Amino acid sequence: MNKIYQSRRDFLRNLAITGSVATLAASPWLGAFSNTPFKGKGPNDKVRLSVIGTGIRGRQLLRLLFTFASEANVTVSSLCDNFAPHLEEALEICHLNGVKPKTYTDYRDVIEKDKPDAVLIATPLHEHARATIDCFSAGIHVFCEKSMARTLDDTRAMYDAHIASNRILVVGHQRLFNPVYLEGMQRIHNGELGTIGQIRAYWHRNNDWRRPLPNNDMKFERQINWRLYKEYSAGLLTELMSHQIQVANWALQQSPVSVMGTASIRFWRDGREVHDNVALIYSYADGTKCIYDSMISNKKYGLEEQIMGHLGTIEFETNRQYSEKDESIKAPGIQQMISDIENKVFDKLPIGGASWVPEIAVGDQGKKIIENDQFSDTALQLEALVNFIRKGSAPEKLTKEGYNASIWTLLGENAIDTGQELKMPEKYII
Amino acid sequence: MKSSDINLFHRSIGAMNSQLDIVLWGSQTSNFEAAFQTISEQTTHYEMVLSRYNSQSELYRLNQNAYKQSIEVSNLLWTAINRAATYYENTVEYFDIAQGRLYHKIKQGDEDSEDKIKHGWQLELNSTEKSVRFANPHVLLDFGGMGKGILLEGIDNILEKFQIQNSFISFGGSSVLTRGKHPHGSFWPFSLSGKQSSLKTWELNKHSISVSSTRTNNSRKNKHIVNPLTGKSIEEEITVVVKASNPVDAEVLSTSLLAAPKNMHRIILSNFDINEVDIFENQ
Ligand SMILES: NC(=O)c1ccc[n+]([C@@H]2O[C@H](COP(=O)([O-])OP(=O)(O)OC[C@H]3O[C@@H](n4cnc5c(N)ncnc54)[C@H](O)[C@@H]3O)[C@@H](O)[C@H]2O)c1
Numbered sequence: 001m002n003k004i005y006q007s008r009r010d011f012l013r014n015l016a017i018t019g020s021v022a023t024l025a026a027s028p029w030l031g032a033f034s035n036t037p038f039k040g041k042g043p044n045d046k047v048r049l050s051v052i053g054t055g056i057r058g059r060q061l062l063r064l065l066f067t068f069a070s071e072a073n074v075t076v077s078s079l080c081d082n083f084a085p086h087l088e089e090a091l092e093i094c095h096l097n098g099v100k101p102k103t104y105t106d107y108r109d110v111i112e113k114d115k116p117d118a119v120l121i122a123t124p125l126h127e128h129a130r131a132t133i134d135c136f137s138a139g140i141h142v143f144c145e146k147s148m149a150r151t152l153d154d155t156r157a158m159y160d161a162h163i164a165s166n167r168i169l170v171v172g173h174q175r176l177f178n179p180v181y182l183e184g185m186q187r188i189h190n191g192e193l194g195t196i197g198q199i200r201a202y203w204h205r206n207n208d209w210r211r212p213l214p215n216n217d218m219k220f221e222r223q224i225n226w227r228l229y230k231e232y233s234a235g236l237l238t239e240l241m242s243h244q245i246q247v248a249n250w251a252l253q254q255s256p257v258s259v260m261g262t263a264s265i266r267f268w269r270d271g272r273e274v275h276d277n278v279a280l281i282y283s284y285a286d287g288t289k290c291i292y293d294s295m296i297s298n299k300k301y302g303l304e305e306q307i308m309g310h311l312g313t314i315e316f317e318t319n320r321q322y323s324e325k326d327e328s329i330k331a332p333g334i335q336q337m338i339s340d341i342e343n344k345v346f347d348k349l350p351i352g353g354a355s356w357v358p359e360i361a362v363g364d365q366g367k368k369i370i371e372n373d374q375f376s377d378t379a380l381q382l383e384a385l386v387n388f389i390r391k392g393s394a395p396e397k398l399t400k401e402g403y404n405a406s407i408w409t410l411l412g413e414n415a416i417d418t419g420q421e422l423k424m425p426e427k428y429i430i
Numbered sequence: 431m432k433s434s435d436i437n438l439f440h441r442s443i444g445a446m447n448s449q450l451d452i453v454l455w456g457s458q459t460s461n462f463e464a465a466f467q468t469i470s471e472q473t474t475h476y477e478m479v480l481s482r483y484n485s486q487s488e489l490y491r492l493n494q495n496a497y498k499q500s501i502e503v504s505n506l507l508w509t510a511i512n513r514a515a516t517y518y519e520n521t522v523e524y525f526d527i528a529q530g531r532l533y534h535k536i537k538q539g540d541e542d543s544e545d546k547i548k549h550g551w552q553l554e555l556n557s558t559e560k561s562v563r564f565a566n567p568h569v570l571l572d573f574g575g576m577g578k579g580i581l582l583e584g585i586d587n588i589l590e591k592f593q594i595q596n597s598f599i600s601f602g603g604s605s606v607l608t609r610g611k612h613p614h615g616s617f618w619p620f621s622l623s624g625k626q627s628s629l630k631t632w633e634l635n636k637h638s639i640s641v642s643s644t645r646t647n648n649s650r651k652n653k654h655i656v657n658p659l660t661g662k663s664i665e666e667e668i669t670v671v672v673k674a675s676n677p678v679d680a681e682v683l684s685t686s687l688l689a690a691p692k693n694m695h696r697i698i699l700s701n702f703d704i705n706e707v708d709i710f711e712n713q
Contacts, residue, residue: 354643
């Protein structure tokens with residue numbers, strides 16, 4: 001497979017050249033990022049992973065794993081999916097990479113028969129909790145895709161099982177390992193943007209958010225399009241917003257104190273149960289607001305998290321930082337005059353004209369947060385995960401980020417459903 | 431001259447909806463930073479008095495209230511308004527700061543403003559109280575054709591105080607004030623930007639130059655020069671360059687000569703003490 005991004009090693013080597021290593025190293029969970037080679041090269045040190053749920057995401061995780069599997073001495077010991085075509089496609093990817101995993105249709109067989117070091121869970125949302133908790137009971141580490149669970153109680157139960165079993169729980173919020181975010185967050189936390197007043201975040205698409213059914217057979221509808229049904233998913237909130245509320249909390253280094261929201265099925269009235277149009281406001285104790293919306297009938301604005309402080313703005317998805325200061329743009333002619341003078345040239349100064357106005361507000365393209373942005377954050381997260389597994393632990397802060405983002409995502413759903421401004425119930429505070 | 435002796439100093443600040451470039455050189459290097467700071471502060475202060483757009487400015491409040499009642503104003507605003515009154519006379523009414531509402535409407539593309547025009551000076555000035563009252567509700571004071579000149583005049587005083595011999599101060603290329611000379615010549619050789627640069631080179635020492643055009647150098651056709659007596663914007667492409675010893679004179683005149691029909695130019699010019707006037711058409 002062609003690498004379209006850099007491995008952790010390449011990335012770190014390039015960072016060393018551009019001089020941002022110190023910043024990245026200062027980030028809390030980047031011990032796992034440090035430039036030490038993967039330890040444990042012997043066959044007995046091989047980390048054995050199993051992928052449970054080999055749909056679109058599960059197979060993507062597989063492909064990314066194989067880009068560094070031999071270097072990191074990690075292998076895929078088994079695959080599990082209850083839908084045969086998906087299991088076969090995943091097996092195909094493994095075969096292409098010379099790996100022959102066992103296959104199961106029930107995740108309990110993964111636990112009892114394969115006994116991997118860790119599982120990557122990429123089943124539909126409502127299936128995350130029981131697989132995760134059962135793995136913990138069997139002493140297996142878990143990487144679980146976001147959002148954590150379909151219900152608040154399941155989310156809490158997953159967290160409690162992680163604590164009780166002392167096994168790793170990493171939630172699939174890959175931006176936590178994205179160098180653009182790591183560098184940008186460092187700047188935000190160092191006060192470069194000043195006092196943050198608002199975060200605006202949105203995710204807009206223009207499609208029906210459906211996947212095609214095999215032979216157009218409706219009996220597969222709920223298996224394939226589970227994200228459209230309330231029983232399995234909270235729709236745009238758990239599938240998209242979860243990432244962005246995690247970013248907002250991370251930027252502000254706190255969780256919200258309340259959320260209110262409203263939503264509708266405005267455009268795709270095709271029998272789905274989840275909203276295609278949502279708007280929420282998260283409030284933080286210091287007065288900061290995170291204003292969120294998502295829709296899937298217009299894609300002009302795409303997706304973004306805009307962190308807005310009185311000194312500047314960061315837009316993470318596009319790797320951009322803007323200053324509120326009047327970044328002095330040189331008037332045409334003046335620059336030439338300066339260099340003429342420095343070069344001892346005496347020539348006419350073509351400066352005059354009907355007032356030249358620097359169009360700072362419209363023309364300000366900002367600057368990149370980091371120059372080198374050719375990487376896959378999910379791959380970086382998986383590489384870090386392998387290091388965590390070898391070590392037997394992951395930073396608790398990381399798990400808490402995933403937990404709080406998941407809880408506040410579901411509280412957002414409750415706020416929409418009840419029409420009330422909601423706080424976090426005591427029993428979900430960790 | 432060796433370039434190490436030049437001690438070139440360059441700073442820019444945003445002001446009057448434009449950019450102010452300050453270029454200094456010469457022996458008084460220890461004064462450059464302090465002079466720049468003073469200029470910055472004064473510029474901010476002047477804008478807080480004269481800006482029509484800033485809702486915190488003195489002018490903004492005057493515009494809001496002076497039709498209802500007579501308002502006392504600061505020395506700076508009082509002087510500016512009185513000078514504008516003199517310019518109104520000297521330009522035979524073609525320079526009129528009281529028509530801000532008309533200028534604004536035309537800029538918005540509303541050419542149908544003829545009925546709003548009130549001929550004659552529309553301000554009642556009480557010099558013992560230094561107070562101002564508008565004679566009708568359509569009055570809106572706009573120092574757009576004069577403010578940069580006032581700022582440059584203030585800057586000239588600061589440069590004098592700090593004994594800075596050589597300077598080139600430019601407001602977005604349209605209002606320029608110079609002292610002394612270019613480090614490698616006996617004057618500052620000023621020309622127009624872009625295609626017009628070959629037209630002429632002005633030799634500046636202790637001078638001011640103001641460039642006004644019926645077109646802004648944004649490519650969009652931009653109606654911003656208005657004949658206050660007819661309420662119509664000027665359609666022809668004309669650029670006026672005025673070189674004078676006083677920056678306010680230069681600025682007022684470059685605007686007035688655009689607004690006034692050609693047959694009025696001679697009479698307007700006779701009321702000013704200026705060095706050079708150039709009018710370029712259809713460039
Ligand atoms: N981090 C990210 O950027 C990202 C991106 C996409 C999806 N995801 C997450 O990944 C998860 C899966 O999403 P997807 O788009 O791949 O969905 P998908 O429907 O393509 O894949 C889910 C797979 O799980 C299988 N499955 C269902 N129930 C199962 C069970 N009980 N046991 C075993 N397998 C079972 C399905 O057959 C299917 O193959 C979701 O939680 C989603 O939010 C994360």
